[in-house]
Amino acid sequence: MTQRLVVVGNGMAPGRVLDHLFERDPDAYRVTIFNAEPRVNYNRILLSPVLSGEKGFDDIIIHDEAWYAGHGITLHRGCKVVHIDRQARRVVGADGTVADYDRLVIATGSAPIIIPLPGVDLPGVMTYRDLDDVDAMVEAAARHRRAVVIGGGLLGLEAAAGLQQRGMETTVIHLAPTLMERQLDPAAGFLLEQAVTARGIAVHTGANTKAILGRDRVEGVRLEDGREIPADIVVMAVGIRPSTDLARAAGLEVNRGVVVDDAMATSDPEILAVGECVEHRGTCYGLVAPLYEMAKVAAARLLGDGSAAYTGSVTSTKLKVTGIDLFSAGDFADGKDREEIVLRDARRGVYKRLIIAGNRIIGAVLYGETRDGPWFFDLLKTGADITELRETLIFGQGYAGGAPLDPTEAVAALPAEAEICGCNGVRKQTILDAIAAAGLSDVRGVRTHTKASASCGSCTGLVEHLLARALGDGFVKAAVESVCGCTKFGHDDVRRLIVAQQLKSIPAVMQALEWTTSCGCAKCRPALNYYLLATWPGEYQDDSQSRFINERVHANIQRDGTYSVVPRMWGGVTSAAELRAIADVVDRFAIPTVKVTGGQRIDLLGVRKEDLPAVWGDLGRAGLVSGHAYAKGLRTVKTCVGTDWCRFGTQDSTGLGVRLEKFLWGSWTPAKVKMGVSGCPRNCAEATIKDVGVVCVDSGFELHVGGAAGLHVKGTQLLCKVATEDAVVEHCAAVVQLYREQGRYLERIYKWADRVGLDSIREHVVDDAGRRRELHDRFVFSQRFAQKDPWAERAAGAQAHEFRPLVDLTGLGAAAE
Amino acid sequence: MNVMPNHWIDVGALDDIPKRGARMIKAAHGCIAVFRTADDQVFALDDRCPHRGGPLSQGIVHGTRVTCPLHEAVIRLDTGEIDGPDDGRVTTVAARIESGRILIDGEGLAILAEREIAS
Numbered sequence: 032m033t034q035r036l037v038v039v040g041n042g043m044a045p046g047r048v049l050d051h052l053f054e055r056d057p058d059a060y061r062v063t064i065f066n067a068e069p070r071v072n073y074n075r076i077l078l079s080p081v082l083s084g085e086k087g088f089d090d091i092i093i094h095d096e097a098w099y100a101g102h103g104i105t106l107h108r109g110c111k112v113v114h115i116d117r118q119a120r121r122v123v124g125a126d127g128t129v130a131d132y133d134r135l136v137i138a139t140g141s142a143p144i145i146i147p148l149p150g151v152d153l154p155g156v157m158t159y160r161d162l163d164d165v166d167a168m169v170e171a172a173a174r175h176r177r178a179v180v181i182g183g184g185l186l187g188l189e190a191a192a193g194l195q196q197r198g199m200e201t202t203v204i205h206l207a208p209t210l211m212e213r214q215l216d217p218a219a220g221f222l223l224e225q226a227v228t229a230r231g232i233a234v235h236t237g238a239n240t241k242a243i244l245g246r247d248r249v250e251g252v253r254l255e256d257g258r259e260i261p262a263d264i265v266v267m268a269v270g271i272r273p274s275t276d277l278a279r280a281a282g283l284e285v286n287r288g289v290v291v292d293d294a295m296a297t298s299d300p301e302i303l304a305v306g307e308c309v310e311h312r313g314t315c316y317g318l319v320a321p322l323y324e325m326a327k328v329a330a331a332r333l334l335g336d337g338s339a340a341y342t343g344s345v346t347s348t349k350l351k352v353t354g355i356d357l358f359s360a361g362d363f364a365d366g367k368d369r370e371e372i373v374l375r376d377a378r379r380g381v382y383k384r385l386i387i388a389g390n391r392i393i394g395a396v397l398y399g400e401t402r403d404g405p406w407f408f409d410l411l412k413t414g415a416d417i418t419e420l421r422e423t424l425i426f427g428q429g430y431a432g433g434a435p436l437d438p439t440e441a442v443a444a445l446p447a448e449a450e451i452c453g454c455n456g457v458r459k460q461t462i463l464d465a466i467a468a469a470g471l472s473d474v475r476g477v478r479t480h481t482k483a484s485a486s487c488g489s490c491t492g493l494v495e496h497l498l499a500r501a502l503g504d505g506f507v508k509a510a511v512e513s514v515c516g517c518t519k520f521g522h523d524d525v526r527r528l529i530v531a532q533q534l535k536s537i538p539a540v541m542q543a544l545e546w547t548t549s550c551g552c553a554k555c556r557p558a559l560n561y562y563l564l565a566t567w568p569g570e571y572q573d574d575s576q577s578r579f580i581n582e583r584v585h586a587n588i589q590r591d592g593t594y595s596v597v598p599r600m601w602g603g604v605t606s607a608a609e610l611r612a613i614a615d616v617v618d619r620f621a622i623p624t625v626k627v628t629g630g631q632r633i634d635l636l637g638v639r640k641e642d643l644p645a646v647w648g649d650l651g652r653a654g655l656v657s658g659h660a661y662a663k664g665l666r667t668v669k670t671c672v673g674t675d676w677c678r679f680g681t682q683d684s685t686g687l688g689v690r691l692e693k694f695l696w697g698s699w700t701p702a703k704v705k706m707g708v709s710g711c712p713r714n715c716a717e718a719t720i721k722d723v724g725v726v727c728v729d730s731g732f733e734l735h736v737g738g739a740a741g742l743h744v745k746g747t748q749l750l751c752k753v754a755t756e757d758a759v760v761e762h763c764a765a766v767v768q769l770y771r772e773q774g775r776y777l778e779r780i781y782k783w784a785d786r787v788g789l790d791s792i793r794e795h796v797v798d799d800a801g802r803r804r805e806l807h808d809r810f811v812f813s814q815r816f817a818q819k820d821p822w823a824e825r826a827a828g829a830q831a832h833e834f835r836p837l838v839d840l841t842g843l844g845a846a847a848e
Numbered sequence: 849m850n851v852m853p854n855h856w857i858d859v860g861a862l863d864d865i866p867k868r869g870a871r872m873i874k875a876a877h878g879c880i881a882v883f884r885t886a887d888d889q890v891f892a893l894d895d896r897c898p899h900r901g902g903p904l905s906q907g908i909v910h911g912t913r914v915t916c917p918l919h920e921a922v923i924r925l926d927t928g929e930i931d932g933p934d935d936g937r938v939t940t941v942a943a944r945i946e947s948g949r950i951l952i953d954g955e956g957l958a959i960l961a962e963r964e965i966a967s
Binding site for chain 1: 857859860864865866867868869871872873874875876879882885886900901902903906907908909910911913915917918920922957
């Protein structure tokens with residue numbers, strides 16, 4: 032007997048359910064459809080070409096009148112269902128139309144989210160969801176000039192592109208820092224923003240709309256920062272929300288969407304739901320592919336196929352804007368145990384990134400060339416092992432051999448906006464323009480005309496690559512010593528490119544800069560780890576496997592494999608309680624040697640690795656923390672007793688040393704940093720052979736940098752003189768931060784100072800109070816993440832695997848003998 | 849190699865060692881370093897660098913090599929040879945992964961112990 036099927040909604044999902052149903056058994060059901068829109072089923076994802084004028088409505092119809100007639104479907108157009116009577120198995124339309132069902136399919140879709148801003152009800156505010164919206168927008172475009180689109184996601188950008196093609200001056204306002212942040216990583220989002228901007232659409236990212244302005248109709252919007260953008264229409268495209276009112280009123284289980292199981296059944300087994308109104312295993316979908324997968328299962332279930340099950344979808348996205356090729360799928364966040372393969376080609380504007388976990392693709396972002404999107408997506412969905420393909424995977428399915436980028440091409444691949452010179456804020460395009468306009472042929476010319484490479488010089492390599500690219504064979508660049516055998520790039524190039532390309536992980540650097548080894552080596556990995564840590568504080572996850580053992584276990588390895596432990600003594604000052612705790616630890620753990628260091632600390636030598644956490648635990652209870660005697664970081668601030676005791680003292684050198692040490696400890700630097708504060712020019716703290724030294728005088732404080740007393744002995748150079756302790760602290764932080772940003776890994780401050788020149792350091796730290804403040808503030812920011820006592824963490828159990836043997840087989844060995 | 853299955857010794861789970869990392873095993877006649885590479889291969893070697901006896905288990909692991917923490921000798925994990933012009937070789941012990949567990953060759957361990965006694 033033919034059963035009665037009622038469908039609420041006439042969108043793409045229920046349309047597909049019916050296609051499957053009629054295909055398998057045309058006579059199983061007599062179908063009634065209620066459609067709130069007054070029309071037949073059309074392809075909603077093709078609304079963008081209709082808006083832009085590239086297609087007409089007739090082009091996007093899925094089911095024409097004949098289809099409904101041919102299948103004997105009763106279609107109630109423009110009739111919204113207002114009530115489901117589950118007892119009587121009957122639905123009631125707004126106009127009183129009634130239909131009885133044996134099975135019911137709810138496909139009410141979704142509605143645009145409307146942010147309740149002031150002015151949201153003004154004429155001229157619209158959404159972008161269905162054909163009525165498109166008609167309204169087309170009409171507005173004919174009569175008005177300026178449009179603001181709120182929301183830089185998929186829908187918002189398509190709306191903006193359509194309006195712009197209809198001749199409107201269009202502005203996109205987007206809350207997140209990069210466009211389409213849910214589908215794209217920041218690098219691709221940045222490229223997209225460039226492309227959108229290049230089409231003449233203004234983009235404001237990181238912008239929060241506070242109000243829609245206007246009296247009788249829309250006149251503009253106001254942003255949180257006070258900016259006002261004039262507009263004749265405002266399109267709200269910030270997202271969609273499942274339409275669940277009907278299902279909720281009927282007493283069905285509803286969370287964010289109508290809850291369905293793998294059979295697409297709601298909490299009432301006679302009622303199925305499909306499409307955007309549905310929530311399946313906690314996920315609501317807004318893309319067409321999952322809706323089609325749901326439709327297939329729903330149709331099978333309606334025909335009694337109990338084995339059909341929907342288990343969720345991995346989704347992919349394509350932006351439907353002519354001239355912008357963009358594809359994304361899966362999960363592309365950085366994370367533990369994830370690797371990425373990145374390919375960039377500047378000439379063609381291509382960025383491709385694959386995210387790999389356990390030898391499987393789990394995410395893909397393609398920009399500029401999306402031909403291989405379906406292939407990657409297929410590998411992703413099937414969970415194919417890509418080990419065999421890995422080397423050439425990124426080049427796509429049709430890869431037939433290709434040359435890797437050389438460094439010049441990598442620099443050429445940088446976006447025009449990329450900042451080449453960090454000191455003077457010079458962007459790539461500025462340099463290229465200067466090369467072309469002034470006919471420049473060498474780095475000196477670029478320095479004169481743009482200031483790029485004129486300060487610390489660390490971007491010289493990049494400038495040379497730009498010159499090489501512009502001048503071709505006519506330019507011969509100076510040889511740069513590479514970081515190690517794994518790469519062609521030198522330290523400075525790597526540092527600058529990490530910033531310019533927003534590289535945020537060691538694999539990203541290795542891929543983007545074409546490392547020739549899969550895993551780097553003991554030279555480059557610690558360097559990269561430092562550069563990333565210094566460049567992206569709070570964001571980059573320290574890779575402990577890329578640190579030398581001393582920094583990994585926070586103690587100094589000795590020749591016999593034991594370790595030395597040096598607690599911090601702020602400014603070299605200690606107390607009876609601390610000394611007692613140290614003595615107790617020495618006794619308890621039978622530590623063979625206790626020695627006073629040159630930096631005014633006490634060194635406990637010969638500690639067994641397994642004992643380290645317990646030793647630290649005991650020391651920690653007395654208030655002693657790590658002295659970082661093992662770190663490429665602040666080691667010690669050596670002081671003399673100053674005005675507290677010394678008859679020659681001019682300032683409180685001890686107090687200042689303690690203050691500096693408490694401010695600077697924990698920061699990672701390219702190489703170790705030792706400091707000293709002397710209370711008078713007699714210089715008992717030997718401040719003038721330290722990396723950074725302070726010599727107190729009657730009138731204030733002399734700041735010195737670049738001393739050394741090791742492999743090389745070198746007196747400091749006087750940087751400047753300041754009047755107050757506060758100024759000392761700010762200047763010292765600024766110097767250390769500048770060194771952190773410019774220094775090559777393992778390059779001590781004196782070598783860095785020689786390389787960049789004292790004048791360049793003065794330029795940043797002394798002459799320009801604004802820059803000094805910025806350096807200081809960046810230092811303070813990074814300290815937020817750095818000032819954690821590593822000993823306390825490990826005494827409490829962190830990284831326990833570092834300190835314990837994997838297993839003790841000594842008993843087994845004895846038994847075998 | 850004529851290793852009987854029952855000569856394999858379970859020394860721990862693969863996940864007990866970080867990728868690109870190593871752990872040390874205490875054995876009757878010294879320590880064995882067990883390495884795990886980025887692509888989840890495992891290797892077991894005598895935990896002493898042929899150069900000055902540095903504990904290789906404390907080094908940085910890159911590819912299928914480890915750099916000794918004391919003087920930066922680079923050792924090939926698969927053969928135990930020093931990578932480069934220097935002579936020298938670390939004794940290796942066969943290791944493999946079985947259902948997420950690391951197994952090392954008990955016979956190899958015994959040979960290592962005998963050598964230790966002989967020297």
